[in-house]
Amino acid sequence: MRVRLKIWRQKSPNTRGQFVSYPVDNVNPDMSMLECLDVLNEQLTENGEEPVAFEHDCREGICGSCGFMINGIAHGPLPATTVCQLTMRHFKDGEELLLEPWRARAFPLIKDLIVDRRAFDRIIASGGYISVSTGSAPDGNTLPVPKEAADRAMDAAACIGCGACVAACPNASSSLFTGAKIAHLGTLPQGKPEKDRRAIRMVTQMNLEGFGGCTNIGECTGVCPKEIPLEVIAAMNRDYLRGNWHARDNVVTTIRPFTEWSYGSKLQIDEQSQS
Amino acid sequence: MELNARIPSGPIQDKWDKARFEMKLVNPANKRKHSIIVVGSGLAGGSAAASLGELGYNVKCFCFQDSPRRAHSIAAQGGINAAKNYQNDGDSVYRLFYDTVKGGDFRAREANVYRLAQVSVNIIDQCVAQGVPFAREYGGALANRSFGGAQVSRTFYARGQTGQQLLLGAYQALERQVQAGTVQMFPRTEMLDLIVIDGHARGIVTRNLVTGDIDTHLADAVILGSGGYGNVFYLSTNAKGSNATAVWRAHKRGALFANPCFTQIHPTCIPVSGDYQSKLTLMSESLRNDGRIWVPKKKGDKRPPDQIPEDERDYYLERKYPSFGNLVPRDVASRNAKHVCDEGRGVGQTGLGVYLDFSDAIRRLGRKTIEDRYGNLFEMYERITDEDPYKVPMRIYPAIHYTMGGLWVDYYLMSTIPGLFVIGEANFSDHGANRLGASALMQGLSDGYFIVPYTVGDYLATNKLEKVNESHPEARNAVACVQQTVQKLLSIKGKRTVDSFHRQLGKIVWDYCGMSRTAEGLETAIAQIRELRDEFWENVNVPGSADDLNQSLEKAARVADFFELAELMCIDARERNESAGGHFREEYQTPDGEAQRDDENYAYVAAWEYRGYGNYPTLQKEPLEFEYVHPSQRSYK
Numbered sequence: 026m027r028v029r030l031k032i033w034r035q036k037s038p039n040t041r042g043q044f045v046s047y048p049v050d051n052v053n054p055d056m057s058m059l060e061c062l063d064v065l066n067e068q069l070t071e072n073g074e075e076p077v078a079f080e081h082d083c084r085e086g087i088c089g090s091c092g093f094m095i096n097g098i099a100h101g102p103l104p105a106t107t108v109c110q111l112t113m114r115h116f117k118d119g120e121e122l123l124l125e126p127w128r129a130r131a132f133p134l135i136k137d138l139i140v141d142r143r144a145f146d147r148i149i150a151s152g153g154y155i156s157v158s159t160g161s162a163p164d165g166n167t168l169p170v171p172k173e174a175a176d177r178a179m180d181a182a183a184c185i186g187c188g189a190c191v192a193a194c195p196n197a198s199s200s201l202f203t204g205a206k207i208a209h210l211g212t213l214p215q216g217k218p219e220k221d222r223r224a225i226r227m228v229t230q231m232n233l234e235g236f237g238g239c240t241n242i243g244e245c246t247g248v249c250p251k252e253i254p255l256e257v258i259a260a261m262n263r264d265y266l267r268g269n270w271h272a273r274d275n276v277v278t279t280i281r282p283f284t285e286w287s288y289g290s291k292l293q294i295d296e297q298s299q300s
Numbered sequence: 301m302e303l304n305a306r307i308p309s310g311p312i313q314d315k316w317d318k319a320r321f322e323m324k325l326v327n328p329a330n331k332r333k334h335s336i337i338v339v340g341s342g343l344a345g346g347s348a349a350a351s352l353g354e355l356g357y358n359v360k361c362f363c364f365q366d367s368p369r370r371a372h373s374i375a376a377q378g379g380i381n382a383a384k385n386y387q388n389d390g391d392s393v394y395r396l397f398y399d400t401v402k403g404g405d406f407r408a409r410e411a412n413v414y415r416l417a418q419v420s421v422n423i424i425d426q427c428v429a430q431g432v433p434f435a436r437e438y439g440g441a442l443a444n445r446s447f448g449g450a451q452v453s454r455t456f457y458a459r460g461q462t463g464q465q466l467l468l469g470a471y472q473a474l475e476r477q478v479q480a481g482t483v484q485m486f487p488r489t490e491m492l493d494l495i496v497i498d499g500h501a502r503g504i505v506t507r508n509l510v511t512g513d514i515d516t517h518l519a520d521a522v523i524l525g526s527g528g529y530g531n532v533f534y535l536s537t538n539a540k541g542s543n544a545t546a547v548w549r550a551h552k553r554g555a556l557f558a559n560p561c562f563t564q565i566h567p568t569c570i571p572v573s574g575d576y577q578s579k580l581t582l583m584s585e586s587l588r589n590d591g592r593i594w595v596p597k598k599k600g601d602k603r604p605p606d607q608i609p610e611d612e613r614d615y616y617l618e619r620k621y622p623s624f625g626n627l628v629p630r631d632v633a634s635r636n637a638k639h640v641c642d643e644g645r646g647v648g649q650t651g652l653g654v655y656l657d658f659s660d661a662i663r664r665l666g667r668k669t670i671e672d673r674y675g676n677l678f679e680m681y682e683r684i685t686d687e688d689p690y691k692v693p694m695r696i697y698p699a700i701h702y703t704m705g706g707l708w709v710d711y712y713l714m715s716t717i718p719g720l721f722v723i724g725e726a727n728f729s730d731h732g733a734n735r736l737g738a739s740a741l742m743q744g745l746s747d748g749y750f751i752v753p754y755t756v757g758d759y760l761a762t763n764k765l766e767k768v769n770e771s772h773p774e775a776r777n778a779v780a781c782v783q784q785t786v787q788k789l790l791s792i793k794g795k796r797t798v799d800s801f802h803r804q805l806g807k808i809v810w811d812y813c814g815m816s817r818t819a820e821g822l823e824t825a826i827a828q829i830r831e832l833r834d835e836f837w838e839n840v841n842v843p844g845s846a847d848d849l850n851q852s853l854e855k856a857a858r859v860a861d862f863f864e865l866a867e868l869m870c871i872d873a874r875e876r877n878e879s880a881g882g883h884f885r886e887e888y889q890t891p892d893g894e895a896q897r898d899d900e901n902y903a904y905v906a907a908w909e910y911r912g913y914g915n916y917p918t919l920q921k922e923p924l925e926f927e928y929v930h931p932s933q934r935s936y937k
Contacts, residue, residue, distance in 0.1 A: 037848060055573045055686070063799070064576055070797045070852065075844050078851055080366065082539040084579045087464055088370045110683055135510055136849045143487070146367050150479040154472035155431045159351040159749045162422075162429035166386060169440025178433040179459060182468065186369055215431050 026052045026118040030065060032077055033125040038134055044123070054114035058101065059084060059091060061113055078137040084109040086250060089185030092192070093138045094125045099189035099248040107187065107250045127188050129197035131235045142188050144234040145202060152226035153206040155216050174212050181260075182209040183251040190245035190253075196237030201245040203231045204261035205253045211264055221268030228265045303556070303907060303922045306710045307411045312928055313393075316415045319711065323754055324761035331356035332482075334760050335519040337504055339491045339546050341368030343463075343741060344724025345525030346470035347748030353477030355753060360517055361474065361483055362506060364490045364541055364854075369471045372527060372539040373744060376463025377584050379447055379455035380741040382420040387444050391452040393417045398929050399450065400739060403629070404704075404732020405881035405897065406931040407562070409905070409924060411711055412729045419746040424456055426749055430469040434458050448585060448737025449627050455738045460584060460676055466741055470748070490854065491546045492785075493778040494522065494553045494720065497768055501550075501720035505778045507786070509854060512847040514782055516770045521719045521756050524550060525748065528703035528725035530563070532862045532869065533814070534806025536700040537569060537582040543858040544865050547707050547726050555715040556907040556920060558708035558728035560865065561873035564735055564882045565815055566701035567633035570684055571653040580699040581684060583677050585737060588626045588633070590661040590670065591694070593617050595654050599644040605655055605693050616640055624936040631734055631882050631895070632936060634698035638815045641697075648695045657693035698815060702740060704731040704882065705872075708907040708922070712755040713747060716907075718763070721756060723747035728905065733881025786846050789856045794839030798856045801836045805829065805859070809866050813873050816884045822874040826867055833863040868908055868917060875919065878902045890933075899931050 027050045035042025049065050056064070059081050066076035082090040086107045093108060095101035101111045116122065124138060132140040182205070190201035207224050210216035216223070239258055246255045308315040308322070326334065334357050338349040341363040349361040363371060383396040396417040401408055424442070428434065434456050435443040447455040458465040477483040488509040495503035495518070503518035529544035530536040551557045568587055569580045594615045596608050616636060618625045626633075637654050640646065647653050662670050667690060671678075678689045685695070706728040707715050713729070715722050724744040731739065768775070812818075812825035836859070844850040879888045879895035880902070888896045905922040 053574050053576060055684075056576050057578075060576050060578050063578055067797050067799060070841060070843055073843070076852060078849055082365060082370055082541045083372060083375045084540060085375055085581050087375050087461065088365075088372070088539060090365065090370050106683065110680075112684065112686070114686060139849065142366060146369075146475060146478075146485070146487075149472060150475040154476045155429065156476060157426075157429040158354040159347075159426060159473075159753070160422075162425040165384070165424045165428040165434075166441050168428070170436050171440055172436045172438050175433050175436040178431075179465075182433050182458075182465060183461065185464075186367065209433065210431050213431050213433065215429060 026054060026113065028052055028061070028113070028116060028119070029121040030061075031121060031123045032138070034077070034137055035134060037136060042134075052113050054112065056113050057084070058095070058108045058111045058113065078139050080139050081109060086110045087185060089187040092127065092187045092189055094123070094127070094192060096123050099127070099193045100250055105250055105252050127192035129191045129236070131197065131199070132188060132191065140188070142186070144236070145186050145188065145199070147234065148199065148203055148227055148230050149206065151230035152219070152223040153210070155210060156219060168214055170214060174214075178209050178212040181205045181212070181253060181257050184253050185251055187250060189248045189250065191236065193244040193248040194237065195242060195244070196240060198239045198245070199231055199234070199236040200239035200258045200261060201249065201253055201255070203227050204257035207264055208257040208260040211260060220264055221271050224261060224264035225268045225272065228261065303708070303716070303920050304710065305409065305922055306712060307409070308711065312411060312414045315411050316418060320754055323758035326757045326761045328356060332358055334358060335360065336756060337517055337519040337522045338362070338525060339504065339523065340371065340525035340527060340724070340726070341471070341474065342371030342373035342525060342527060342724060343467055343470055343744030344726070344748040345523070346371065346467065346474050347745050348523055348525060348723060348752050349483050350470060350473035350477050351749050351753040352756065353474075353480065353482035355757070356482065359477070359483040360486065360519065362486045362489045362491055362504075364488065364509060366487050368474055368485060368487065369468060371467060372542050373467045373741070374464045375539065376741055377460045377582070378586070379445065379457035379462045379738040380423070380466065380745075381447075381454050381738045382424045382456060382742065383417055383454060384421055384424060386442060387453045389452045391454050395452065396420060396454065400730070400736060401732070401926070401929040402932075402934070403734060403736040405734050405895070405934065406732065406899065406903065406926060406929070407559070407880050407905070407924065408730055408732030410926060410928055415751070416730050416743060416746050419750045420742050422750055423742060423745045427466060427469050427745075430473060432458060432465045432469045449624070449629060450736070463741060466745065470745070491526070492549065492782045492857065494550045494717075495775050495778045496553050496717060497772055497774045498766070500718045500763070500765065502765070502768055503775065505782045507782070510849050512845070512850070514779055514786075516775050516779055518768055518770065518775065520760055520765050521721065523721040523723060523752060523756065524707070524726050525723045525744075526726050528706065529862070529865055530700045530703050532806070532866050533700040533810050534802050535572065535577060535580050535810070537566060537580050540579060543861070545858050545861045547722070548861040548865055550707060550715070550717070550720060552910050553717065554910070555717050555720055555722070556708040556909055557705070557868060558905050558907045559705040559733070559872065560869040560908070561813065561876060561883050562704035562733045562881060563700060563869070564630065564702040564704060565634040565698045567630055567637060567698045568656065568696045569699035570681065571648055571695050571697040572650060581680070582699065582701060583681065583696070585630070587656060587674060587677060587694075590665070590673065591626065591656040591658050592660055593626050593654055593656055595640045595645040595647060597645075601645070605647070605657070614640070614645070621936045628936045629734070631884070635815050635884060637696075637698055653695035653697045655693040656696045658689060659693070662690065700814070702735055704728065704733060704735055708905065712758065713752050714755065714759065719759060721752055723752050733883055785857065785860070786853065789840070789842050789853060789860070790846055792838065792840050792842065794841050796839050797841055798852055798859055801832065801840060802855070802859045802862070804832060805862060805866060808832070809869065813866075813870050816886050817873050818886045819874055822870045825870045826874070829863060829867050829870065836860065836863065864913065871917065872906055872908065875906065876902055894935070897931070897933070903931070
């Protein structure tokens with residue numbers, strides 16, 4: 026089969042980019058989208074042109090390196106599949122495919138289809154871990170973990186950090202990514218001691234990076250190659266709210282007399298409950 | 301050069317305790333004054349960088365990917381072994397040690413393997429505390445399964461993504477240290493040379509893969525955890541970026557390379573479907589628990605599998621190995637698949653494949669059970685091949701999966717260059733000639749969390765290192781070498797792409813130094829590799845420039861190193877006149893076609909010293925002594 030690839034070409038962050046259209050003949054339906062790009066790049070190199078830069082590594086859907094938009098859908102039309110495992114048989118002979126990089130303010134473009142996703146690392150660094158140093162762990166079976174909790178934690182932990190959720194979200198929110206880590210660690214008993222602190226710090230960092238807010242659209246989970254459920258965002262919001270509430274508790278350390286304001290509101294509540 | 305493995309004296313179970321007690325310590329207040337470079341951020345590199353940061357050292361960690369979380373350890377599926385004996389089935393540190401030495405076909409160092417088995421139990425504890433979501437029983441205890449033909453259930457797992465979860469644990473610990481300021485992370489940065497000053501490893505030269513800047517990083521010790529060299533074969537289950545450049549450049553600076561010919565071939569991968577193929581996909585070997593492997597009895601039988609009657613099928617593993625059947629170890633299963641395909645009985649369009657048939661299992665256990673056990677693997681197979689394995693037998697073929705060889709290290713994981721430590725798949729130490737399933741994750745984490753943080757401290761405490769700076773002639777020389785290579789690659793402007801050379805190199809190595817080898821074939825391979833390498837340096841076409849992101853240039857530099865390493869693999873395979881584990885020399889087999897070891901002449905580690913390109917490397921031998929596990933012939937009949 027043959028396809029036409031219309032690809033975003035941009036030499037560097039500071040130069041103007043544009044779509045360039047390339048025909049690729051001799052496409053084997055069994056080859057993956059990335060192998061199709063390999064074929065194109067071989068052609069371009071042989072013709073003395075610069076090949077298309079795209080990120081990839083494991084090519085088995087687990088490392089999270091690869092990803093771009095195909096006809097406006099992150100990772101293309103097949104659900105739960107990264108572009109490295111998306112085979113060309115899912116496209117029609119002669120079809121034109123529009124390939125463009127993840128677009129989000131927090132993911133600045135580096136070259137062609139490659140963007141800088143270091144914001145994700147900084148979100149993890151802000152609190153996406155359990156603070157336990159090497160050597161200080163008790164025996165693995167000391168703390169029983171209910172099977173259901175382990176399974177739920179694993180569902181969230183499956184995130185590969187590819188960034189498709191951000192690219193698909195009209196707000197460029199990274200709530201699914203951040204929520205996945207908060208839900209993974211917060212579901213396990215080992216992660217409970219730092220639950221509040223973790224949520225506050227990770228959400229704060231996420232906002233600092235310039236990601237948008239979540240407005241419950243759900244595009245993120247729709248394109249997620251690991252089908253991370255939307256519930257992780259609810260878990261993030263719960264932990265964040267509870268964390269802030271607890272943090273407020275911790276600040277008030279002495280008993281103070283009623284202020285006029287609190288006295289007043291108390292009265293109102295009393296009146297309401299009587300009526 | 302005399303190889304001294306520095307194995308502590310005394311009974312094997314006390315060696316590691318003794319070594320730890322005898323090690324000198326670095327004063328806690330002085331730790332931050334020592335800088336340590338870690339190259340690679342996988343299970344070994346990531347866990348080492350995190351642990352050293354926790355101890356208070358000043359750590360710089362480098363990876364070529366955009367984030368340390370992408371290291372290829374992430375792709376490991378099956379699990380991680382540990383001698384916990386949680387299942388009360390008779391496992392022990394000694395049994396894990398015994399199984400690993402035997403599984404490695406008696407070509408590993410006993411003391412290292414014993415320590416690995418000892419430390420295995422701490423790894424699980426550490427990972428659980430970090431929040432790795434291991435599979436659990438309903439009562440909340442950790443679940444185990446038996447794996448890779450082991451007689452005990454000692455494998456811990458997190459669905460089919462154990463490597464991912466363990467790596468994310470190490471990555472999170474690493475990011476915690478980044479936040480604490482003890483580790484500085486350099487993603488998209490590739491090590492291109494080692495700086496050796498006064499005989500000690502003192503730094504590395506790197507290329508920033510985005511800006512093209514060539515930089516010098518100096519330190520008091522350098523740790524390489526940069527993985528294996530399976531991509532010499534072009535088609536392998538490794539990630540596309542996995543490369544041997546860090547270890548190879550260290551080798552050229554004086555670190556000895558041990559047992560390069562010990563490579564592992566995994567029997568259950570999805571076969572090659574065309575010339576465009578960029579990598580091979582592995583499917584968990586657990587499939588062999590229920591699937592039956594067969595080929596047609598007749599040569600060139602192109603009928604679809606359901607039209608081949610039962611009595612015209614050859615279930616060759618069950619026929620040849622009645623007691624182990626389809627569960628023979630990886631090397632045996634792979635070799636037999638190659639034999640039947642060489643006879644012309646292979647299946648699929650290319651003839652390079654055998655059937656893995658679940659129809660009996662589905663009939664016996666019901667589709668539901670098979671779905672529960674292998675559902676995700678069947679789905680993956682269908683996604684790639686467009687065939688439904690519930691209806692049509694899977695086609696599988698062996699592929700390169702892991703390399704047991706690597707830089708030679710002593711008991712303290714230090715190479716022949718003082719101050720250069722090598723951990724994980726990048727070193728040669730623990731798996732001998734064949735690695736058992738679920739042991740690679742164990743070794744990476746054991747080296748990184750529990751061994752190298754101690755041994756590096758001992759090195760720093762016992763060596764007084766002069767202050768050096770970037771203008772030292774050795775540092776400037778290394779930078780100049782790197783710049784020269786980069787400029788040379790860009791200036792050739794030949795006719796062939798880097799990939800076309802790499803593919804051709806891979807084919808040579810696969811044909812002559814793959815599943816079975818002969819002296820004659822290896823000599824042919826050496827000649828062909830040299831010829832191709834010369835052509836590469838005259839006719840390769842690397843487009844683009846050196847001062848921005850240039851993936852062709854990255855690949856070209858890696859392939860240039862693969863050429864030299866491929867030659868060394870063939871030299872080592874030619875020199876080892878025996879068959880052991882993954883190294884099968886056709887001349888050395890038992891009358892019924894099994895690997896024939898020669899313990900009298902080859903019970904040694906072959907460590908090669910670089911003598912300049914075109915010169916034959918010098919072989920140093922570290923004799924292996926087996927005090928505890930007596931070498932025997934592996935038999936699976």
